[in-house]
Amino acid sequence: MTAIQTPGMNPITEDDIANYLANSPDFFERHAEVLASVQMTSPHGNRAVSLQERQAEMLRDKIKTLEGRIMDMIRHSNENAIIADKLQRWALGLLRTENPLELPERIAADVRSQFQVPQVAIKVWGVSAAHAEQPFALGVSDDAKTFASSLTAPFCGANPGFEAVQWLAEPAAVVSLALLPLRVGAIGSASPAFGMLVLASPDPQRFHCGMGTDFLERMSELASAALTRLRD
Incomplete structure (x- = not known):
């Protein structure tokens, strides 16, 4: 963990910064230029992107994961419906x-x-x-x-x-x-x-x-x- 050394004071840690930002939601409203200037590395191509763009990429990844889970649920639901229909036909054969x-x-x-x-x-x-x-x-x-x-x-x-x-x-x-x-x-x-x-x-x-x-x-x-x- 990186610590920022300040003369005469205890070092400021990354946790201190994260806690401050989490408890100061209006910080980026007062310092919009800071938010715009933050650059991060994109996992798609190792290029520099803005914080907003990185957040958008993270949201797209989450959406893609959720879509995959939904498709799995639909597939399992269809498979279960098919098995249930077969089970009913089998039971009817026994009754007859x-x-x-x-x-x-x-x-x-x-x-x-x-x-x-x-x-x-x-x-x-x-x-x-x-x-x-x-x-x-x-x-x-x-x-x-x-x-x-x-x-x-x-x-x-x-x-x-x-x-x-x-x-x-x-x-x-x-x-x-x-x-x-x-x-x-x-x-x-x-x-x-x-x-x-x-x-x-x-x-x-x-x-x-x-x-x-x-x-x-x-x-x-x-x-x-x-x-x-x-x-x-």
Whole structure:
């Protein structure tokens, strides 16, 4: 910090000058020639510009930054509207499915087509005796069931070798995945899971640990509500 030495007095610092100007808004009205003579270096071309011009450049930069943020907000809003529309169409398809035995495959097939998810699998356990031998009710270990019950939100991230990945047609192609527990009530409730929906992709960024999960939570709750028709 630069200090101005004054004989017989404490040095005046830049903070002293800044505080004086901040508390003396009429200074530049009394000394307009000072304001006009101040020259600063422009960040655009290293040329000297007046204080007013430098302030105008700063305002233009701020406006450009705000415009960028607004465009991002609009883009995210449009993307969310598109996803919400797809989610509604998916839910309507579940409601129109009359045969409960068709629900697991309908859920997986519509997620693949509506949301362009490369691989989808679903398992449901605790079903009624009449459905206990269906493919969707077989091949799930107790550890996988316990893990599903431990999830109070969708898991999103890299594939560390979950058993559920083996439910997919091409497990070796999975790089990122989302695991959605299926349970009665809200996804974060304490009730045990009675199934799990697996979404997988070869794209490492498709399902990453920092992504928002609001729509995945709604998918989990809608699928859970539809699949209760298979239970005892």
